[in-house]
Amino acid sequence: MNSKAPLSVPERVSPFKRDPALLPALAAVWVSLAVFVLYPVIRLFLVTFMAEGQLSFANLTAALSNWYDRQAFVNSLWLAAAVSAAGTLLGYVYAFAVTRIALPPWVKWLLGAVTILPLISPPFTSSIALTLSLGPNGILLKLLGVGNFNFYGFWGTWLSETLTYFPVAFMTLAAILSAVDPNLEDAALSLGASPGRVFRTVTLPLSIPGIANSVLLLFAGSLADFATPLVLAGHNFPVLPTQAYLQITGLYDLRGGAALSFLLLVPAMAVYVLQRFWVGKKSYVTISGKSGARSAFKSKGRLAEGLVTGVCFFVTAFILYLYSLILWGAMVKVWGVDNSLTLENFRYVFTHGRKAILDTLSVAAVATPLGGLLAVVVGYLSQRKKFFGNRAMEFFSLLNYALPGTVVGIAYIIAFNEKPLHITGTMTILVAAYMFRYSSAGIRAVIASLHQIDPSVEEASASLGASAARTFFRVTVPLVIPAVLMGMRYLFILSMTAISSTIFLVSVKWNLLTTRILECMTELQFAQACAFSVVLILLVFAATAVMAGLTRLAARRISGEGGRG
Amino acid sequence: MAVALELSNVSKVFHKDKKPVRAVDGVSLSVSPGEMVTFLGPSGCGKTTILRMVAGFETPTGGAVSIDGRDVTNVPVNRRDIGFVFQNYALFPHMSVFENVAYGLRVKGTGEADIRRKVGEGLELVGLKGADKAFPNQLSGGEQQRVALARVLVLEPKVLLMDEPLSNLDAKLRIHMRTEIRRIQKQLDVTCLYVTHDQGEALTMSDRIMVMNKGKVEQIGPPRELYSDPRSLFVADFIGQANIIPGSVVAFDGTNVLVSVAGVKIGVRAVKNASFTPCAPAALVVRPENLMPSEEGMAGTVRTATFLGGRMEYEVILEGGGEVLSFDPFLPGKKTFSEGERIRLYFDPSVAVALET
Numbered sequence: 001m002n003s004k005a006p007l008s009v010p011e012r013v014s015p016f017k018r019d020p021a022l023l024p025a026l027a028a029v030w031v032s033l034a035v036f037v038l039y040p041v042i043r044l045f046l047v048t049f050m051a052e053g054q055l056s057f058a059n060l061t062a063a064l065s066n067w068y069d070r071q072a073f074v075n076s077l078w079l080a081a082a083v084s085a086a087g088t089l090l091g092y093v094y095a096f097a098v099t100r101i102a103l104p105p106w107v108k109w110l111l112g113a114v115t116i117l118p119l120i121s122p123p124f125t126s127s128i129a130l131t132l133s134l135g136p137n138g139i140l141l142k143l144l145g146v147g148n149f150n151f152y153g154f155w156g157t158w159l160s161e162t163l164t165y166f167p168v169a170f171m172t173l174a175a176i177l178s179a180v181d182p183n184l185e186d187a188a189l190s191l192g193a194s195p196g197r198v199f200r201t202v203t204l205p206l207s208i209p210g211i212a213n214s215v216l217l218l219f220a221g222s223l224a225d226f227a228t229p230l231v232l233a234g235h236n237f238p239v240l241p242t243q244a245y246l247q248i249t250g251l252y253d254l255r256g257g258a259a260l261s262f263l264l265l266v267p268a269m270a271v272y273v274l275q276r277f278w279v280g281k282k283s284y285v286t287i288s289g290k291s292g293a294r295s296a297f298k299s300k301g302r303l304a305e306g307l308v309t310g311v312c313f314f315v316t317a318f319i320l321y322l323y324s325l326i327l328w329g330a331m332v333k334v335w336g337v338d339n340s341l342t343l344e345n346f347r348y349v350f351t352h353g354r355k356a357i358l359d360t361l362s363v364a365a366v367a368t369p370l371g372g373l374l375a376v377v378v379g380y381l382s383q384r385k386k387f388f389g390n391r392a393m394e395f396f397s398l399l400n401y402a403l404p405g406t407v408v409g410i411a412y413i414i415a416f417n418e419k420p421l422h423i424t425g426t427m428t429i430l431v432a433a434y435m436f437r438y439s440s441a442g443i444r445a446v447i448a449s450l451h452q453i454d455p456s457v458e459e460a461s462a463s464l465g466a467s468a469a470r471t472f473f474r475v476t477v478p479l480v481i482p483a484v485l486m487g488m489r490y491l492f493i494l495s496m497t498a499i500s501s502t503i504f505l506v507s508v509k510w511n512l513l514t515t516r517i518l519e520c521m522t523e524l525q526f527a528q529a530c531a532f533s534v535v536l537i538l539l540v541f542a543a544t545a546v547m548a549g550l551t552r553l554a555a556r557r558i559s560g561e562g563g564r565g
Numbered sequence: 566m567a568v569a570l571e572l573s574n575v576s577k578v579f580h581k582d583k584k585p586v587r588a589v590d591g592v593s594l595s596v597s598p599g600e601m602v603t604f605l606g607p608s609g610c611g612k613t614t615i616l617r618m619v620a621g622f623e624t625p626t627g628g629a630v631s632i633d634g635r636d637v638t639n640v641p642v643n644r645r646d647i648g649f650v651f652q653n654y655a656l657f658p659h660m661s662v663f664e665n666v667a668y669g670l671r672v673k674g675t676g677e678a679d680i681r682r683k684v685g686e687g688l689e690l691v692g693l694k695g696a697d698k699a700f701p702n703q704l705s706g707g708e709q710q711r712v713a714l715a716r717v718l719v720l721e722p723k724v725l726l727m728d729e730p731l732s733n734l735d736a737k738l739r740i741h742m743r744t745e746i747r748r749i750q751k752q753l754d755v756t757c758l759y760v761t762h763d764q765g766e767a768l769t770m771s772d773r774i775m776v777m778n779k780g781k782v783e784q785i786g787p788p789r790e791l792y793s794d795p796r797s798l799f800v801a802d803f804i805g806q807a808n809i810i811p812g813s814v815v816a817f818d819g820t821n822v823l824v825s826v827a828g829v830k831i832g833v834r835a836v837k838n839a840s841f842t843p844c845a846p847a848a849l850v851v852r853p854e855n856l857m858p859s860e861e862g863m864a865g866t867v868r869t870a871t872f873l874g875g876r877m878e879y880e881v882i883l884e885g886g887g888e889v890l891s892f893d894p895f896l897p898g899k900k901t902f903s904e905g906e907r908i909r910l911y912f913d914p915s916v917a918v919a920l921e922t
């Protein structure tokens with residue numbers, strides 16, 4: 001970037017003159033985005049499309065002509081479609097129950113709490129529990145008296161991914177449903193419509209933007225999911241992320257892996273673009289103004305309410321069952337063989353797994369504040385400063401998150417395994433992978449909160465004689481702190497629980513808890529896998545509780561100061 | 566055919582943070598067919614809650630609502646035949662103006678040709694002919710308000726309920742729309758309940774006004790009666806500007822009362838059903854336009870004098886304590902007072918009223 005870049009507001013003084021800190025900040029952001037986002041993707045493209053020193057489709061055609069890989073491509077899309085449909089439906093049912101039905105507060109709390117569990121658990125949790133219940137010798141199978149039932153393949157993966165991802169749909173849809181002005185439903189009722197008709201003609205159409213968003217999010221999530229199919233898909237149901245992984249770690253075929261991850265990248269990018277440019281625009285802004293009284297919940301009809309609550313209770317009970325299974329699994333000697341209780345597995349975790357625990361915590365602890373800083377700077381620059389390329393900056397800062405983790409992981413080993421940036425095997429690469437991939441939530445939150453804060457607040461500070469830097473640190477930063485902390489919490493959780501990108505990046509020197517769980521699973525050490533999962537969930541829980549407390553404190557301080565000032 | 570509406574001893578208790586709040590407390594009201602009654606009162610006094618109970622959005626904790634002689638307390642809102650105009654209009658943002666207005670007709674199963682005709686008529690009635698293809702977010706606040714009105718009017722509801730329908734509009738449009746609404750309401754001869762904060766609106770539009778305070782009815786009556794015969798200090802203060810002058814009772818004969826105010830004995834009308842006892846405190850309600858400088862009357866000192874074109878406004882501190890406002894029509898050559906000057910104020914006792922305190 002140079003200072004002669006065309007300005008979108010020509011009559012103003014160059015922003016770089018008014019604000020001397022802008023140029024270095026901008027340069028730092030662009031350099032890091034170039035190195036950790038653009039460069040790996042470009043290298044991935046080069047490896048995919050270069051064969052023997054020239055441009056060619058050879059790698060791609062090789063992958064596409066392989067029957068098994070083609071099947072993986074089709075399976076991936078089909079699985080993603082099925083998961084996104086089922087997850088969105090389930091999420092809608094939950095969101096409807098919480099926002100539209102008069103349930104006692106503790107029931108709503110329970111429904112919300114249960115949807116948090118999959119979000120903070122490592123991606124294997126439901127796979128492990130499902131294997132223990134429905135896999136060979138599964139306890140649910142024994143209970144139901146079903147003898148041979150092959151759960152591996154599409155159904156197992158679909159079930160597990162639906163349970164893992166529906167909370168995302170729930171959060172998206174609950175937000176949209178609670179934003180639909182209850183007066184609109186009241187108005188339809190007062191015009192004579194029955195509750196069913198109100199749902200069909202008002203509630204449902206108004207939640208379509210949320211549904212579309214949720215479908216896309218879940219599609220992308222399932223498409224990129226690596227852990228679940230690795231455990232549950234089996235050989236008869238290959239999917240792209242696991243195929244790419246096996247290609248690289250099993251066959252040492254970097255080109256083949258790159259080609260497969262390129263196949264994965266295409267639908268993922270399509271979803272990202274659709275989401276940004278189509279769903280983003282299609283939302284109904286509610287007309288402002290005092291909306292009158294809060295509406296009490298009106299009956300939606302016995303049958304509908306019974307059905308919705310019934311589904312919620314059943315799913316909630318099933319999730320609680322799965323998690324208690326993990327806890328139980330962690331405390332028995334040998335699963336299915338010797339069911340006597342023991343703490344041996346936890347001892348194993350804290351001795352043999354000690355290094356992984358410390359490594360995971362250190363990586364997360366370093367990535368989280370750096371990611372928070374990135375979120376503030378990118379969010380602020382792209383939202384408040386008008387200069388050429390700030391849309392592109394926002395796009396690239398969110399790109400790594402849109403790409404499936406497997407793609408990012410493969411791109412990173414291609415890019416950073418040789419000079420000039422030979423950092424594979426170090427902590428840096430793990431931190432970078434997490435920081436540039438998972439700060440997206442923080443960036444979005446900062447942008448959203450800056451959107452709500454009127455620029456006149458900052459202008460007031462400037463008019464009182466504060467420099468741009470002072471305004472930024474004394475006015476803007478305190479106002480966006482809650483958003484940043486929220487983003488950091490999210491970054492921390494994912495840094496603790498993610499595996500898809502970092503499975504390629506761990507080394508003897510730096511190992512992670514999630515990869516240890518995977519090792520235990522592949523060696524059929526279910527008890528140890530369960531114990532690792534329990535410890536990881538508890539760690540995440542404790543850390544997020546602390547950060548949630550900090551967020552609340554910061555929010556209180558800010559509103560408190562606002563009140564006094 | 567307009568219908569009657571009856572509220573008998575209606576109450577509503579909400580639970581806020583586990584504590585019960587009596588939002589509406591034993592309200593009774595009977596509205597005759599075709600009448601327009603406005604609810605006036607400070608924020609939070611329960612106006613919206615009453616309206617929502619009449620609509621059926623809220624179930625009363627006690628009491629009954631009947632429309633056209635039929636008890637509808639437990640009838641769901643979609644079978645009550647009411648039209649509700651929301652403060653924020655609540656237009657369906659995903660439907661065009663036409664579809665918004667046609668919504669209720671479609672629910673009823675009206676034929677397509679009839680729908681087209683009625684929607685056209687409805688939009689014409691509110692002066693929005695030809696806007697049927699627009700979407701709500703393409704309309705101005707006043708236009709949205711009129712669509713909301715048309716949407717309920719095409720259904721020919723038995724009762725029209727409006728909750729501060731004009732509060733999001735600018736002052737000029739408000740004045741225009743209030744005459745429009747009143748015209749349409751009379752033309753269609755529909756019974757109407759109307760909630761407002763704005764006493765100007767209440768005084769100009771209604772057949773009767775119900776003044777509320779803390780969930781209870783303070784007074785119900787035609788606008789002029791409320792102005793000239795406020796039943797309580799609250800009503801006196803809430804409707805128009807009022808001087809409330811403290812005094813003490815000298816004698817009482819059932820309809821008139823002799824009160825001693827600022828050293829002067831004055832005979833005025835007593836509030837209905839009053840029981841004044843000699844020497845008890847009383848309060849005189851005197852409108853500022855009835856309190857004018859003169860040779861005799863209550864003595865005091867001018868605190869501020871403001872020239873408003875058509876009149877002078879004096880804030881006067883009375884000798885016996887208390888502060889009053891006086892409006893004196895301004896004519897060239899007439900004596901005006903300035904700040905700090907001594908002044909005597911006189912009022913016509915026949916248009917003042919004494920209340921118990």
Ligand SMILES: Nc1ncnc2c1ncn2[C@@H]1O[C@H](COP(=O)(O)OP(=O)(O)OP(=O)(O)O)[C@@H](O)[C@H]1O
Nearest residue numbers: 293294579580581588607608609610611612613614
């Ligand atoms: N759904 C509800 N739950 C709890 N309390 C409520 C609810 N609706 C209203 N209230 C309370 O009932 C009281 C009366 O509210 P209401 O909305 O009827 O007042 P209002 O006279 O319409 O006020 P405004 O002029 O501000 O619109 C208030 O104290 C309010 O907080």
Ligand SMILES: [Mg+2]
Nearest residue numbers: 292293612613
């Ligand atoms: Mg109200």
